[in-house]
Amino acid sequence: MSPTLIVARRELAGYFATPVAYVFIVIFLVLSGALTFTLGGFFARGQADLSPFFNFIPWLFLFLVPALTMRLWAEERRLGTIELLLTLPITQWQAVVGKFLAAWAFCAVALALTFPLWVTINLLGNPDNGVVLAGYAGCLMIAGSYLAIGAALSAATKNQVIAFVLAVAVCFVFAAAGSPIVTDFLSQRVPLMAEIARGLSLTERFNGFARGIIALRDIVYFASFILFFLFLNAVVLDHRKAD
Amino acid sequence: MPALIEIERLTRRFGAFTAVDDVSFNVAKGEVLGFLGPNGAGKSTTMKMLAGFVTPTFGTARIAGFDIATHPVEAKRAMGFLPEGAPTYPEMTVTDFLAFCGRIRGFSGRLLDEKLAIAMGQTQLEGVRLQPIETLSKGFKRRVGLAQALLHDPPVLVLDEPTDGLDPNQKHEVRDLIQRMAPDKAIIISTHILEEVAAVCTRAIIIARGKILADSPPAALIRPGQTLDQVFRELTLAPREAA
Numbered sequence: 001m002s003p004t005l006i007v008a009r010r011e012l013a014g015y016f017a018t019p020v021a022y023v024f025i026v027i028f029l030v031l032s033g034a035l036t037f038t039l040g041g042f043f044a045r046g047q048a049d050l051s052p053f054f055n056f057i058p059w060l061f062l063f064l065v066p067a068l069t070m071r072l073w074a075e076e077r078r079l080g081t082i083e084l085l086l087t088l089p090i091t092q093w094q095a096v097v098g099k100f101l102a103a104w105a106f107c108a109v110a111l112a113l114t115f116p117l118w119v120t121i122n123l124l125g126n127p128d129n130g131v132v133l134a135g136y137a138g139c140l141m142i143a144g145s146y147l148a149i150g151a152a153l154s155a156a157t158k159n160q161v162i163a164f165v166l167a168v169a170v171c172f173v174f175a176a177a178g179s180p181i182v183t184d185f186l187s188q189r190v191p192l193m194a195e196i197a198r199g200l201s202l203t204e205r206f207n208g209f210a211r212g213i214i215a216l217r218d219i220v221y222f223a224s225f226i227l228f229f230l231f232l233n234a235v236v237l238d239h240r241k242a243d
Numbered sequence: 244m245p246a247l248i249e250i251e252r253l254t255r256r257f258g259a260f261t262a263v264d265d266v267s268f269n270v271a272k273g274e275v276l277g278f279l280g281p282n283g284a285g286k287s288t289t290m291k292m293l294a295g296f297v298t299p300t301f302g303t304a305r306i307a308g309f310d311i312a313t314h315p316v317e318a319k320r321a322m323g324f325l326p327e328g329a330p331t332y333p334e335m336t337v338t339d340f341l342a343f344c345g346r347i348r349g350f351s352g353r354l355l356d357e358k359l360a361i362a363m364g365q366t367q368l369e370g371v372r373l374q375p376i377e378t379l380s381k382g383f384k385r386r387v388g389l390a391q392a393l394l395h396d397p398p399v400l401v402l403d404e405p406t407d408g409l410d411p412n413q414k415h416e417v418r419d420l421i422q423r424m425a426p427d428k429a430i431i432i433s434t435h436i437l438e439e440v441a442a443v444c445t446r447a448i449i450i451a452r453g454k455i456l457a458d459s460p461p462a463a464l465i466r467p468g469q470t471l472d473q474v475f476r477e478l479t480l481a482p483r484e485a486a
């Protein structure tokens with residue numbers, strides 16, 4: 001097994017060895033369920049699809065994912081294990097990616113546990129399961145993007161509260177960039193900025209996935225976005241690890 | 244054959260403060276170097292630079308011929324490092340933790356089991372194999388850290404206060420172990436305990452305020468009628484009075 005996967009495996013087991021994992025999953029399931037059935041009007045819409053659920057995901061993850069990442073490096077610092085991890089014969093990049101993959105796999109588990117929703121729509125009607133699958137892929141892309149942002153910020157500060165608040169703020173910027181409020185405001189004043197904001201937006205691309213459209217350029221965008229923040233994470237880590 | 248540990252003009256500044264100031268020395272196979280000095284002398288910082296955790300401001304070091312700046316992974320592979328305070332992942336069991344370190348070091352299957360058994364035997368951890376590390380006493384935790392450093396039978400050992408927190412019997416065991424391994428390794432141990440230097444070290448370096456004050460066999464430091472303790476005090480206090 002590659003060092004990256006060995007780190008990821010240990011990390012993932014670590015989530016489930018503490019209450020963090022269970023609290024996260026329960027809160028995610030309760031909130032996503034509640035939002036889908038109340039605000040989302042799951043039944044009232046009379047359609048067998050998951051779009052009420054998918055619509056809330058970028059906003060729900062906005063708070064939950066930073067809660068997961070705020071301790072990513074801070075905890076290693078607090079325990080001193082960062083010194084152990086980074087003096088094992090692995091590169092810092094492998095440590096960064098390993099930790100990211102574990103957090104991402106964890107989000108995938110949380111998403112997979114929403115399967116009762118999928119079962120429900122299949123019992124009630126004849127949904128396009130391809131669209132549903134694309135929607136879940138989009139959720140993973142959003143989770144990965146937020147995770148990469150949160151991980152980089154957690155390497156930058158020892159303080160978990162600061163890491164959380166900053167991560168929510170930065171994720172919010174990328175989530176809200178494509179929303180009509182922002183783009184309408186911008187297009188009336190600086191049309192070019194509106195285009196840039198729409199181009200940077202994570203939710204805009206996510207909506208494509210949720211409609212069942214998986215475009216190559218959206219995948220490339222998410223991949224570059226994640227890689228960029230992981231790279232930033234490695235650079236910041238190298239700079240601040242011993243402080 | 245070049246020395247297994249070669250340190251060249253290693254310097255580390257934190258802001259305007261120089262923690263390690265132009266330190267150079269070599270440690271050859273068969274040598275056990277006692278690294279002595281008061282708190283804040285720069286012992287841990289020097290060891291962290293050797294282990295590749297703290298980046299030197301100036302100077303470099305080679306481990307088994309590998310430069311820590313240009314070949315960090317190879318250098319780390321040749322080294323066993325016990326960080327100050329012996330950090331470990333508290334929620335993991337002793338076996339899981341050591342298996343993680345072993346896998347990272349490239350062992351798997353039967354070979355991994357063998358390596359674990361040997362390391363746990365050397366550090367008398369068999370009795371607590373399946374206990375979570377957080378439930379262990381300070382002495383056991385320190386030995387888990389030690390087992391992690393010995394696991395891959397490295398040619399170079401860098402141990403930061405390996406006997407801190409052990410009871411007299413355990414201290415004796417660890418010293419015996421270090422002496423048994425000494426002939427085919429280069430070992431650096433940092434310590435406050437002077438008798439330990441006399442007991443296990445073939446050579447002692449005294450460091451204070453980042454600078455090397457003395458480098459000789461422990462016996463040569465003791466002039467007739469003086470204890471090592473007095474020499475230590477004399478050497479470390481003299482420059483401060485002059486300043």
Ligand SMILES: Nc1ncnc2c1ncn2[C@@H]1O[C@H](COP(=O)(O)OP(=O)(O)O)[C@@H](O)[C@H]1O
Nearest residue numbers: 242243257262281282283284285286287288289
């Ligand atoms: N990350 C850091 N930032 C600022 N000062 C540091 C840092 N690490 C160590 N120091 C300072 O460097 C000096 C040497 O510390 P250290 O190497 O831990 O000493 P020792 O292990 O000999 O007790 C101390 O004065 C300590 O305060």
Ligand SMILES: [Mg+2]
Nearest residue numbers: 286287288327
């Ligand atoms: Mg120290």
